[in-house]
Amino acid sequence: xxxxxxEILHEINPDLAKLTRDxxxxxxxxxxxxxxxxxxxxxxxxxxxxxxEDMDYAxxxxxxxxKKLYDEEIITETTNTALxxxxxxxxxxSHDGSRKIFIRDALTCWEYQHLILTWFIxxxxxxxxxxxxxxEPAPTNAxxxxxxxxxxxxxxxxxxxxxxxHVEAAPQKVSRKIFYNEQFIDVPDxxxxxxxxxxxxxxxxxxxxxxNGEQQARIMSELPHQLAGxxxxxxxxxxxxxxxxxxxxxxYIDEEKxxxxxxxxxxxxxxxxxxxxxxxxxxxxxNLALTKExxxxxxxxxxxxxxxxxHHVKDLPKELVLLGKYRNVGETALLNLFNQLKGxxxxxxxxxxxxxxxxxxxxxGT
Numbered sequence: 384x385x386x387x388x389x390e391i392l393h394e395i396n397p398d399l400a401k402l403t404r405d406x407x408x409x410x411x412x413x414x415x416x417x418x419x420x421x422x423x424x425x426x427x428x429x430x431x432x433x434x435x436e437d438m439d440y441a442x443x444x445x446x447x448x449x450k451k452l453y454d455e456e457i458i459t460e461t462t463n464t465a466l467x468x469x470x471x472x473x474x475x476x477s478h479d480g481s482r483k484i485f486i487r488d489a490l491t492c493w494e495y496q497h498l499i500l501t502w503f504i505x506x507x508x509x510x511x512x513x514x515x516x517x518x519e520p521a522p523t524n525a526x527x528x529x530x531x532x533x534x535x536x537x538x539x540x541x542x543x544x545x546x547x548x549h550v551e552a553a554p555q556k557v558s559r560k561i562f563y564n565e566q567f568i569d570v571p572d573x574x575x576x577x578x579x580x581x582x583x584x585x586x587x588x589x590x591x592x593x594x595n596g597e598q599q600a601r602i603m604s605e606l607p608h609q610l611a612g613x614x615x616x617x618x619x620x621x622x623x624x625x626x627x628x629x630x631x632x633x634x635y636i637d638e639e640k641x642x643x644x645x646x647x648x649x650x651x652x653x654x655x656x657x658x659x660x661x662x663x664x665x666x667x668x669x670n671l672a673l674t675k676e677x678x679x680x681x682x683x684x685x686x687x688x689x690x691x692x693x694h695h696v697k698d699l700p701k702e703l704v705l706l707g708k709y710r711n712v713g714e715t716a717l718l719n720l721f722n723q724l725k726g727x728x729x730x731x732x733x734x735x736x737x738x739x740x741x742x743x744x745x746x747x748g749t
């Protein structure tokens with residue numbers, strides 16, 4: 384799981400955060416024990432949810448608790464499927480000694496556990512926090528299995544004895560506030576000197592270019608405390624332009640927060656961004672030629688890209704809105720190109736989740 388998720392879990396419950404780190408190590412040391420522990424974690428979370436919902440579950444097993452939560456529409460369909468898989472695999476690991484449990488089995492189970500944790504955090508523990516997507520763990524120099532299991536057992540006892548988990552969203556570090564009349568935006572610390580690329584503000588691009596010429600809006604720290612009246616620095620702009628820029632600045636800050644989380648989550652990967660959306664630049668996608676066969680309906684755009692020396696996807700800038708300055712590359716064409724890149728990226732990507740459509744919902748079971 385990502386470092387961001389570990390930080391979130393640490394704020395919710397330090398023992399739970401340590402437990403997830405240790406189980407990730409156990410995945411590569413003892414897959415069977417990891418699957419068993421993952422099942423116990425999932426059951427513990429569901430029983431805490433039942434507590435918070437004032438449900439009577441004292442004499443119910445895990446499967447029955449899950450069914451009750453699902454029937455009362457407390458857990459989602461996705462969470463229900465994930466719970467079914469984790470519970471089922473945990474039962475196999477615990478009761479079928481003839482069945483070998485592989486690392487790949489444990490990793491799949493752990494990926495489903497991430498879905499369960501995501502739902503639990505967003506629904507109960509910290510609703511204001513957006514949980515990052517799953518990142519598959521890599522082998523590390525873990526302790527031997529006996530000491531790791533003993534450590535996990537102690538953490539599991541600590542987690543099960545805790546009161547229902549809850550945390551208030553941690554306040555974000557703010558470097559300053561920017562106002563438009565009585566409204567204001569909090570500028571996060573990591574954006575205090577951010578470069579304000581005019582193309583990121585589609586309705587204010589020309590306004591920002593003119594302001595840049597007057598050294599008024601090149602970077603975030605150059606912006607005045609109060610945006611009302613900013614248009615006075617350049618000719619032929621009005622108060623409405625200040626209001627529009629304020630709205631786009633708020634959207635920009637929100638997009639940058641999401642991008643920061645994505646960059647952390649996909650550390651080591653090259654990401655192509657279009658506003659707050661993205662596509663991962665894999666080797667296969669990067670080597671894809673920018674031709675009308677690969678990108679149908681984009682003849683004029685592709686001709687302009689070729690004129691600028693862009694012949695393969697890997698040649699494109701990571702900030703795709705920069706392409707908007709070239710001839711025949713309007714916002715609609717650029718959006719279509721990005722959607723095609725996402726489609727191609729999905730074609731090249733190997734599936735990370737097994738087909739679980741066959742998994743039904745059991746009415747009972749351990």
